[in-house]
Structure formats: structure tokens, C-alpha cells
Amino acid sequence: MAEIFVGTCSWTDRALVTSGWYPRGQRDAEGRLRYYAERFGVVEADSPYYALPSPRTARLWAERTPGGFRFDVKAFSLLTGHPTRPAALPADLRAAFTRGRATDPGLLDEVWARYAEAVEPLRRAGRLGTVLFQYPPSLAPGPRSEAVVSASRERARGWPFAVEFRHPGWWQGDREHATAALLTDLDATAVAVDTAQGLPTSMPPVTPATTSRLAVVRFHGRSPHWGTGSKEDRFRHVYTERELTPWLPRIRALADRTDRVHVLFNNCCADAAVTAADTMRRLLGGTVPHQVSRRVDFRGCPAS
Numbered sequence: 183m184a185e186i187f188v189g190t191c192s193w194t195d196r197a198l199v200t201s202g203w204y205p206r207g208q209r210d211a212e213g214r215l216r217y218y219a220e221r222f223g224v225v226e227a228d229s230p231y232y233a234l235p236s237p238r239t240a241r242l243w244a245e246r247t248p249g250g251f252r253f254d255v256k257a258f259s260l261l262t263g264h265p266t267r268p269a270a271l272p273a274d275l276r277a278a279f280t281r282g283r284a285t286d287p288g289l290l291d292e293v294w295a296r297y298a299e300a301v302e303p304l305r306r307a308g309r310l311g312t313v314l315f316q317y318p319p320s321l322a323p324g325p326r327s328e329a330v331v332s333a334s335r336e337r338a339r340g341w342p343f344a345v346e347f348r349h350p351g352w353w354q355g356d357r358e359h360a361t362a363a364l365l366t367d368l369d370a371t372a373v374a375v376d377t378a379q380g381l382p383t384s385m386p387p388v389t390p391a392t393t394s395r396l397a398v399v400r401f402h403g404r405s406p407h408w409g410t411g412s413k414e415d416r417f418r419h420v421y422t423e424r425e426l427t428p429w430l431p432r433i434r435a436l437a438d439r440t441d442r443v444h445v446l447f448n449n450c451c452a453d454a455a456v457t458a459a460d461t462m463r464r465l466l467g468g469t470v471p472h473q474v475s476r477r478v479d480f481r482g483c484p485a486s
Contacts (some may be wrong), residue, residue: 184437186433192455192468205210218314234296234297238388244307253310254398311396315334320349323351374398378403378408381408399436400447
């Protein structure tokens with residue numbers, strides 16, 4: 183059975199930092215990461231989605247974490263077709279990007295090259311779990327969209343590559359098997375997700391294993407505002423054991439078919455994600471470091 187690593191989709195989220203989860207004296211950039219890495223074995227680095235990272239940043243992440251620790255790094259927004267602010271690009275590239283579009287055909291090539299350069303220190307250090315390509319709801323299933331994903335995989339040849347679709351049609355009905363086959367052919371990890379059900383944008387909780395190396399499950403919370411509203415509205419949720427328990431056989435089934443499983447919580451409300459990660463690890467039978475529980479109420483989030 184594979185190793186199952188549980189963690190969260192950020193260690194720098196403002197809601198987590200202001201919740202008080204990090205102790206005094208360990209609230210600077212280095213202290214936060216070291217403290218987190220003492221308690222969890224994997225984390226998602228989401229900041230590269232919002233702005234191109236630098237190789238120096240990735241080197242520091244590797245230096246501040248133990249050898250078995252892994253980062254799942256989110257792809258830059260421009261690489262997955264999301265709206266991108268010019269300010270998210272390095273200053274020397276902004277002239278080729280106006281009104282949210284690349285006006286220079288060479289811009290995308292340069293962005294890919296710089297992103298790869300930035301991620302490389304993690305790979306050299308053995309800290310790179312996967313690169314996560316999260317595609318927007320506008321990427322509906324079909325031949326053109328399949329070509330988009332295939333082109334991204336070709337550019338990312340040699341990297342571990344994971345795909346999360348946000349259009350539910352990719353995993354509904356007969357389409358599920360075609361999507362799994364596509365990702366298997368591309369040697370891409372299919373990302374399973376947990377979201378609120380019964381909404382037009384709800385994602386089916388399917389768990390295909392499309393590579394033997396890695397499976398990824400991301401828990402986004404059960405907010406009724408999934409797919410709408412602000413980030414806080416979409417991801418505000420406190421998981422209960424009753425909600426997590428049905429996932430245990432699914433995660434263990436993935437562990438039977440892969441070498442490693444990453445289980446990540448994205449319910450960014452105060453310390454809700456780290457609390458849920460601790461609960462899931464305990465339910466899976468993993469070691470839970472001693473922590474003092476706290477009750478925090480952040481922006482209307484129920485205290486956990």
C-alpha cells in the first residue's frame with residue numbers, strides 16, 4: 183500500500199496566519215514553513231498560481247523542509263487559461279500582455295520557461311510532489327479542450343503532472359471513462375475533489391488512479407456557495423468526522439493502486455484546514471503530533 187500524506191493547500195493563507203495556529207516566535211516566513219513541516223508531510227504551494235515564483239524562493243522552501251517533505255506546486259494562472267493580472271508577470275514581460283491577453287506570441291513560451299526554472303530547485307532537491315494544473319470551469323470537455331491539456335503536458339514533459347478539472351462534465355456519466363483514459367495516456371495524475379453536492383457546479387467525487395506514481399485528493403469544503411461568491415464564501419467550511427469517514431475507503435483504494443497519495447485540505451477558514459487534516463490523518467491511522475486545540479472564529483466561520 184502507498185504512503186498517504188495529509189496536508190493543506192497553503193501554509194501562508196492569511197486566514198491561517200491570523201488564526202493563531204502558528205506559535206509566537208514562528209510567524210515569520212521561515213518559522214511558519216518549518217513549523218508546518220514538523221506536523222505534515224505535504225503542502226500545496228498556491229502562490230505560484232498568482233504570480234510567477236523565483237528559483238530563490240523554491241530553494242528556500244527546499245532548505246527549510248526535511249528530506250521526505252513534498253510540495254505540490256500550482257501552475258501559474260496564465261498557463262491554465264485563468265484571468266491573469268499584468269502585475270502578476272515580471273516587469274519586463276508586462277508590455278507583451280494587455281487587457282488580459284498575450285499580445286506577443288513569444289510571451290507564453292517565456293512564461294513557461296521561467297516557471298520551469300522556478301520549480302526546478304524543488305525537483306533537484308527531491309521535494310517536488312507534482313505540478314498541479316487546475317483548469318477553469320470554462321474548459322468544458324471536448325476535442326479542443328483535450329488538445330489544450332495535451333499541449334500543456336507536452337510542454338511539461340519530464341515533470342510530474344496533475345490535472346484538476348472544474349467543469350463537472352469531465353467526470354459525469356460515460357465521460358468519466360474517456361477522461362480517465364485521456365489522463366492515463368498523458369501520464370497525468372487525475373485530481374479527485376470533495377465539494378458540496380447538488381449544485382450546478384458540483385464536482386463528482388470520483389477517484390480514478392491514472393498514474394501508478396501518485397494520486398491526489400483535494401478537499402474544498404462543502405460550502406453552498408461553491409462556484410460563486412468570494413474565495414471566503416466558496417471555501418468556508420469546517421469538516422466533521424461524519425463527512426470525512428466515507429472518503430477513507432476511497433483513499434485507501436487509491437493507495438492500493440499508486441505509490442503515494444496526497445490528501446490536501448483547501449477549506450481556508452481560520453485553522454479549519456489544518457484541523458481537518460489532523461482529523462483525516464487520525465482517521466487513516468497516521469501519527470498525529472500533539473497539538474493544543476483552539477477555538478477560533480474568523481469572519482463568521484463556525485469555531486472548530
